[in-house]
Amino acid sequence: MADQSSALMDVIGEIKDASEGKDTVEVGQLIDALDERGYGPALAVLPLIELTPLGGIPGFPTLLALLVAILALRMLMGYAHFWAPNWLRRRDLGASKVLKSVEWLRPISEWIDEKLHARLSRVAGPTGQKLACAVILCLCLSVPPLEVVPFATSAPMIVISIFGLALLYRDGLLMLLGFIGAGIAAFAGANLFFAG
Template sequence: MAEMHEATDMVEEMQDLGEQSDEVSVRDMVEALGHRGFGPLIFVPALVVVSPLGGIPGLPSLMALVIVLIAAQILVGRDHFWLPDWIGCRAVSDDKVDKATRKIHAAAEWLDRHVGERLPRFTGKVAQMVGALAVIVLCIMVPPLEFLPFAAVIPMLAIAIIGLAVTVRDGVLMLVGLTAAVAALIGGLYMLISM
């Protein structure tokens, strides 16, 4: 299997955005990653929430909304991504982006060494639609989970796995992501009921 650098490349693209401007908007992120397809547009926002940026109040819910819009467009079969202006203009400072990308860079390198094109039939159109539906369900849980510190990481980690699986066409990773989605749904519901 040829060595791939998808996760590292995406993190480095986010680092480059932070170096080019004082702020990085959702639209900047989408424009930087959009040429790679829908997978990175699910993976990177979820990864943002898993990073230290996930502690910024309201950011997990905003990223969940962005992901829902992307996943919904996968379900209806769109080829190009559409983003409303009121979401696209939301931004975080360059220093926060730099701090977050530095912390997740090692994880991205590890992912690149361990994922790749395996069982590609599990990342085909039908599998992507199943993944998109799972992602939407998990995103619905994020706003109430924000009341518990860093609890939004649980569903976002499963979403990140699904997004990466679509990006690198790794069917094994997609199966892991869907299993993680079920576990995150059960764990998230338990946490919400226990609040």
């Protein structure tokens, strides 16, 4: 197994390299920067971007959820590489905002790289990955209606990121925590829906 001691920081570095020296960066350029590293890094980092200043842009959480859903669906179908429609790939983001988000994520990424490692790897194997993809798709569907509630989209994005980190580090314990988190989020969402 490849050394994972700086796995997340390497991904953050790829996003930074794709954004530096530009006024704007296309979503497609960020996708291409992550593509060679596989689905785990993309599913770990993209949802975390929702917690940064970019997440405050109206419609951005839904756009991010759509991108994550496309990646999860392709992973579930067994495709090796990412894909996104051209209209999504051509969407521009301010490079300064992307770089600010990268700097915001850097200390968190360093801490995660220090703490996470492979354990209970069979849980994060092919069956666990397929189940995780199905749950991620359900979580993505919850994001658009949650945009009307301030900060509510952060909950499903955090759970998606947990699944991504579990895939990145082959951490079955973290994947189990992701399933528990998804269950709690579903229960809370159902209570909120039926109470309203």
